[in-house]
Amino acid sequence: MKCIVCVKQVPDTSGVVAVKENGTMDRSAMATITNHDDMAAVEAALRLKDETGCKVIVVSMGPPPAEGMLRELLAMGADEAVLVSGREFGGSDTYATSQILAAAINKIGVEQDDIVLCGRQAIDGDTAQVGPQIAEKLGLPQISYAEKITLDGNALTVQRQLEDGYMLLKVQTPCLITCLKELNDARYMSVDGIMTCYQKPLAIFDYQALKDDPLIDNDTIGLKGSPTNVYKSFSPPVKGAGMMLEGADKATVNQLVTLLNDKHII
Numbered sequence: 001m002k003c004i005v006c007v008k009q010v011p012d013t014s015g016v017v018a019v020k021e022n023g024t025m026d027r028s029a030m031a032t033i034t035n036h037d038d039m040a041a042v043e044a045a046l047r048l049k050d051e052t053g054c055k056v057i058v059v060s061m062g063p064p065p066a067e068g069m070l071r072e073l074l075a076m077g078a079d080e081a082v083l084v085s086g087r088e089f090g091g092s093d094t095y096a097t098s099q100i101l102a103a104a105i106n107k108i109g110v111e112q113d114d115i116v117l118c119g120r121q122a123i124d125g126d127t128a129q130v131g132p133q134i135a136e137k138l139g140l141p142q143i144s145y146a147e148k149i150t151l152d153g154n155a156l157t158v159q160r161q162l163e164d165g166y167m168l169l170k171v172q173t174p175c176l177i178t179c180l181k182e183l184n185d186a187r188y189m190s191v192d193g194i195m196t197c198y199q200k201p202l203a204i205f206d207y208q209a210l211k212d213d214p215l216i217d218n219d220t221i222g223l224k225g226s227p228t229n230v231y232k233s234f235s236p237p238v239k240g241a242g243m244m245l246e247g248a249d250k251a252t253v254n255q256l257v258t259l260l261n262d263k264h265i266i
């Protein structure tokens, strides 16, 4: 059994966001972090490793500096890392990204009892499309929005978050699950992990390594293979201050109901 975890390095948007003249984010001018949901996916895989001894392989598509993030994940306890990187992959939208990541996962190989984990959503692209698209391309059953995962023989019981509750689903391996950051608190790197992370295997999959996969050709990857075009980038208008109603009396409640009625909210 192995867990393959897709991890994206994203700009740290908690600080100052650098914006280019054309309105797009200047990624090279910003600090990077590991996407929060993906940290939960890595931790979920490491907990399955603690339970079963399975192998954990972390996979990221990104520029060469993403190797630093992968080394940190190896120091947390992952066994192997794969960096998918190449000029041919640049400019990929979610369709092309999932095409390339699916080809990388095909190259690693998915066997009967394997699990592919993704974050639910990346904090920069924010589409939540890549995980489900990888599952489609690999023909794997998928469960998204996982807030709890329990191994149950060769099946997994997954609690899937809904707006007003949850669903409990059982899925056979091999499968793909997208994880919420609420799933767990990721562990820190251990001292031993830091000492050994540079001895663990880190493979680079470039275009040459993936080009024989049927999912990869010039029309399905990079800018040319991306059906999405960025039409315009802009910051949303700043919202006006909200209205505060104070008081716990009937008149305040009536005022609130009138306001909500006026806005057709109730």
Ligand SMILES: Cc1cc2nc3c(=O)[nH]c(=O)nc-3n(C[C@H](O)[C@H](O)[C@H](O)COP(=O)(O)OP(=O)(O)OC[C@H]3O[C@@H](n4cnc5c(N)ncnc54)[C@H](O)[C@@H]3O)c2cc1C
Residues within 6 Å of the ligand: 006, 007, 008, 009, 035, 037, 038, 059, 060, 061, 062, 090, 091, 092, 093, 094, 095, 097, 098, 101, 117, 118, 119, 120, 121, 122, 123, 124, 125, 126, 127, 128, 129, 130, 131, 226, 228, 229, 230
């Ligand atoms: C026309 C166009 C051009 C673009 N060009 C570029 C570009 O040149 N450079 C660039 O950085 N971005 C580019 N992007 C953005 C890029 O397509 C998305 O960031 C990427 O496809 C992932 O989508 P997302 O961020 O919405 O991920 P989501 O679908 O929200 O991510 C869900 C999960 O999928 C997995 N995942 C997503 N991306 C990766 C990854 N790269 N590696 C491993 N796992 C991953 C993670 O587990 C993540 O939590 C471009 C987008 C468009 C539309």
